[in-house]
Amino acid sequence: xxxxxxxxxxxxxxxxxxxxxxxxxxxxxxxxxxxxxxxxxxxxxxxxxxxxxxxxxxxxxxxxxxxxxxxxxxxxxxxxxxxxxxxxxxxxxxxxxxxxxxxxxxxxxxxxxxxxxxxxxxxxxxxxxxxxxxxxxxxxxxxxxxxxxxxxxxxxxxxxxxxxxxxxxxxxxxxxxxxxxxxxxxxxxxxxxxxxxxxxxxxxxxxxxxxxxxxxxxxxxxxxxxxxxxxxxxxxxxxxxxxxxxxxxxxxxxxxxxxxxxxxxxxxxxxxxxxxxxxxxxxxxxxxxxxxxxxxxxxxxxxxxxxxxxxxxxxxxxxxxxxxxxxxxxxxxxxxxxxxxxxxxxxxxxxxxxxxxxxxxxxxxxxxxxxxxxxxxxxxxxxxxxxxxxxxxxxxxxxxxxxxxx
Amino acid sequence: xxxxxxxxxxxxxxxxxxxxxxxxxxxxxxxxxxxxxxxxxxxxxxxxxxxxxxxxxxxxxxxxxxxxxxxxxxxx
Numbered sequence: 001x002x003x004x005x006x007x008x009x010x011x012x013x014x015x016x017x018x019x020x021x022x023x024x025x026x027x028x029x030x031x032x033x034x035x036x037x038x039x040x041x042x043x044x045x046x047x048x049x050x051x052x053x054x055x056x057x058x059x060x061x062x063x064x065x066x067x068x069x070x071x072x073x074x075x076x077x078x079x080x081x082x083x084x085x086x087x088x089x090x091x092x093x094x095x096x097x098x099x100x101x102x103x104x105x106x107x108x109x110x111x112x113x114x115x116x117x118x119x120x121x122x123x124x125x126x127x128x129x130x131x132x133x134x135x136x137x138x139x140x141x142x143x144x145x146x147x148x149x150x151x152x153x154x155x156x157x158x159x160x161x162x163x164x165x166x167x168x169x170x171x172x173x174x175x176x177x178x179x180x181x182x183x184x185x186x187x188x189x190x191x192x193x194x195x196x197x198x199x200x201x202x203x204x205x206x207x208x209x210x211x212x213x214x215x216x217x218x219x220x221x222x223x224x225x226x227x228x229x230x231x232x233x234x235x236x237x238x239x240x241x242x243x244x245x246x247x248x249x250x251x252x253x254x255x256x257x258x259x260x261x262x263x264x265x266x267x268x269x270x271x272x273x274x275x276x277x278x279x280x281x282x283x284x285x286x287x288x289x290x291x292x293x294x295x296x297x298x299x300x301x302x303x304x305x306x307x308x309x310x311x312x313x314x315x316x317x318x319x320x321x322x323x324x325x326x327x328x329x330x331x332x333x334x335x336x337x338x339x340x341x342x343x344x345x346x347x348x349x350x351x352x353x354x355x356x357x358x359x360x361x362x363x364x365x366x367x368x369x370x371x372x373x374x375x376x377x378x379x380x381x382x383x384x385x386x387x388x389x390x391x392x393x394x395x396x397x398x399x400x401x402x403x404x405x406x
Numbered sequence: 407x408x409x410x411x412x413x414x415x416x417x418x419x420x421x422x423x424x425x426x427x428x429x430x431x432x433x434x435x436x437x438x439x440x441x442x443x444x445x446x447x448x449x450x451x452x453x454x455x456x457x458x459x460x461x462x463x464x465x466x467x468x469x470x471x472x473x474x475x476x477x478x479x480x481x482x
Binding site: 060096 | 423424425426428429430431432437453454457460461462463464465480482
């Protein structure tokens, strides 16, 4: 019930390298228990990297997010957030909010959004084709697709995207912006959303924002602060993740030509390919993720975790745990058993998972079908990655092609 | 069985093992190798069970009135 090492600095490196997982292997082997880690701010905690341990931390109600909110806990950011979002809550508060939006994101409801999503993708690719090569795939598809989808679902004017993208980028920064810029961006997002909410109060519409307003004004199911923060969270989570992951997935395919060829040869593999890339592609950037806090003394991975201690999780390592995945370091889009936790696990399992899956599947299928020889327009080494952000992603993704299909 | 009790069903073919139900209603659902299952099929009325059914991303959980068989959740 003890660890054998001194605390290790975490995150392991100041920033990430492309889509490579950290080369640090501590805590992934059989004999190694949890890793004792020291964070840039707030002291020490534990890090779980093995699949089973990570799932326990994410789903076991003895671990809490809410108890640590607003406190000087171990963390990668200099600041302490003062505006709780849904990820800072535990059931039943968390679930009270989540239920208000959950229906809009079920597999059944997402299925109904497919025709419109396909139309959006087709329109974006028409534009890309008309302009001719080369193109920036991030600007042409990755960003506008999820932004348009979430804007229409929420009721946020898509014309405002330049504004809220800049605020989102700053608010999901670790070191890319100054503390003042980060705080200003977060405040701007809240004010922007409060403005849209005020409009819905005057003029209800058929969208999720109106649904939240009704839940607040007619049923008193959430506070004003909760409503604004939840709406901001839905807007951010609804585009930043999918946008970056689409770029990351296309990059993964272009750098794994055998897998790309297999998917082109059998487009029916796209569902499995998306799951495999969710497993294989790390989403977390320079962040330490969202730790959970033990609400009592408990044992995890053979280690005694004391009440109040922070436990971080390494989802990337868990998704490559050889106890669960055969040939874990290999990208294999034909993998049959793939219980990855790329969308998380437990109460905070990604609310938009089914929507993200649908967007990613349709976008991948359509891009590969219409551009049969899509390739990097510059040497891979010249492609720039964003730095100092919560989420990994390409700054730009220059692509070229010589053939287009309708 | 009475009017005040509910019957729980989890469709294992639909379940994607998100861990949502066991995370928000750990007294009622448990994850096993092939997905979630209710710890007890018939329970006293409890909001946590509705939370789980309404939050399941694939609507694999159904809550019925134990006596009448009427669907309690999820409903549109």
